[in-house]
Every structure is written in C-alpha cells, then in structure tokens.
Amino acid sequence: MATDERVVPFGLAFIGIAAVCLSMFLPLWDEGSVSAFSGISKNTLLQSGTGWLTLIFAGVALVSLLRMLPAPRRTWWPVVNGVVAIGYAVYLGTSEDVLTLCPLTATRVTDACQVAEPGIGVYVLGVAGVALLGAGWMFLRFPKRDPKAVAPATDPMTLTRECPHCKSAIRPDATVCPHCRRESEPWTLHENTWWRHDEGGAWLRYEPLQPNRGWHPHGSDEASEQA
Numbered sequence: 028m029a030t031d032e033r034v035v036p037f038g039l040a041f042i043g044i045a046a047v048c049l050s051m052f053l054p055l056w057d058e059g060s061v062s063a064f065s066g067i068s069k070n071t072l073l074q075s076g077t078g079w080l081t082l083i084f085a086g087v088a089l090v091s092l093l094r095m096l097p098a099p100r101r102t103w104w105p106v107v108n109g110v111v112a113i114g115y116a117v118y119l120g121t122s123e124d125v126l127t128l129c130p131l132t133a134t135r136v137t138d139a140c141q142v143a144e145p146g147i148g149v150y151v152l153g154v155a156g157v158a159l160l161g162a163g164w165m166f167l168r169f170p171k172r173d174p175k176a177v178a179p180a181t182d183p184m185t186l187t188r189e190c191p192h193c194k195s196a197i198r199p200d201a202t203v204c205p206h207c208r209r210e211s212e213p214w215t216l217h218e219n220t221w222w223r224h225d226e227g228g229a230w231l232r233y234e235p236l237q238p239n240r241g242w243h244p245h246g247s248d249e250a251s252e253q254a
Contacts, residue, residue, distance in 0.1 A: 112156030
C-alpha cells in the first residue's frame with residue numbers, strides 16, 4: 028500500500044484520539060447558561076470521575092494505532108471507538124440528569140437547580156468521534172490480507188536454494204551440494220536477508236514477503252521511491 032494512502036486515515040485517527048484526550052480537560056457545562064451560579068465546580072469530564080476511564084480508552088486506541096502503523100490492515104476498532112465517543116457525547120449533551128446543576132449549599136432545593144447547556148468539551152468529544160468514525164471507514168476500505176501472500180517461512184535459515192547441477196534443494200549458504208558433491212556459489216546472509224550475485228556480478232536481495240517476493244537488485248527500493 029502506498030504511503031500517501033495511509034496519511035488520511037492515520038491522520039484522522041490521531042486527530043480523533045488527541046481530541047478525545049483534549050475534551051477531558053475542557054468545560055463539561057457552559058457556565059454562561061446558568062446565570063444564577065457564580066461558577067461551576069469540577070467542570071470537566073476528568074474532574075467528574077469518568078475522564079480517567081476515557082483517557083485509558085484513548086491510550087489503548089493510540090497503542091493499537093501505533094502497532095498498526097508499519098503494516099496497515101482492515102480493522103473495526105476506529106469505527107467502534109468513534110461510535111462510542113459520539114454516543115457518549117450525545118448522552119452528555121442531551122441527558123437532563125447530567126445537565127441539571129444544583130447549588131452546593133442547597134442540594135435538596137429543586138427550585139434552585141438549573142439545566143445548563145453542554146460545554147465545549149462535549150462538542151470536542153463529538154468531533155473526535157466523527158474523526159475516528161471517518162478513519163474507521165477508510166480502514167475498512169483497505170484490502171484484505173491474503174494469508175497465502177506471506178511466505179510461511181520467515182526465518183532465513185528455513186529457506187533452501189536449488190543446486191544448479193542436480194537440481195536438489197540445499198542450504199542457501201552451502202558451497203558443496205550434499206547430493207552431487209559439486210560446488211556452486213552460496214548465498215550470503217547479511218542483516219537477516221539473503222544476497223547473491225547475478226550473472227553480471229551485481230548484488231541481488233531476496234524478499235520473502237508478498238507482493239515483492241523474489242530477487243531484487245540492490246538499491247531498487249530507493250530508486251522506485253525516488254521515481
């Protein structure tokens with residue numbers, strides 16, 4: 028998958044997670060909507076008690092995103108996180124129990140209570156949910172991984188090469204074939220990757236993973252990226 032195809036979904040996911048964290052520190056209620064009160068105590072989600080759980084929720088999402096960054100795949104977690112964030116924001120912004128505020132000195136006097144308007148933190152949380160939902164929709168459009176696309180052998184020592192004389196399978200680094208006892212140029216293992224010379228003497232690198240499985244000239248990745 029091209030790098031530019033990953034920028035938007037990963038960018039939206041990072042923005043969504045950052046906005047979820049930011050919303051925990053912003054006002055939960057709009058102080059201007061309750062004129063009878065001089066101020067609102069514990070006016071953030073973090074202070075109200077549920078903010079820490081939401082921050083843990085965002086931290087788990089961030090770890091999942093970072094782990095997926097090297098190898099993007101189709102996943103549902105941004106969609107689920109986005110739906111949860113939007114649902115939580117809707118609940119905070121519409122629930123009368125959440126929006127009803129009472130004086131600290133007269134908690135039993137219902138006439139003194141007022142219904143506040145949701146604060147900016149609720150709206151930021153909703154925007155975060157929309158960003159995560161959008162990122163999730165893009166992640167779901169990623170192509171499915173073919174389990175056959177990756178070679179089962181990831182350990183370089185499990186690979187074999189064909190003897191050029193008797194066509195038997197031998198160790199890549201073997202100089203003498205154990206079957207026909209004839210010599211051939213071995214492969215060279217460097218930084219967990221097999222290398223060999225082509226007919227012209229240039230180095231070739233073996234790539235065991237699909238879709239780039241096979242031998243590639245040294246520096247071919249850099250040349251393709253520059254092109």
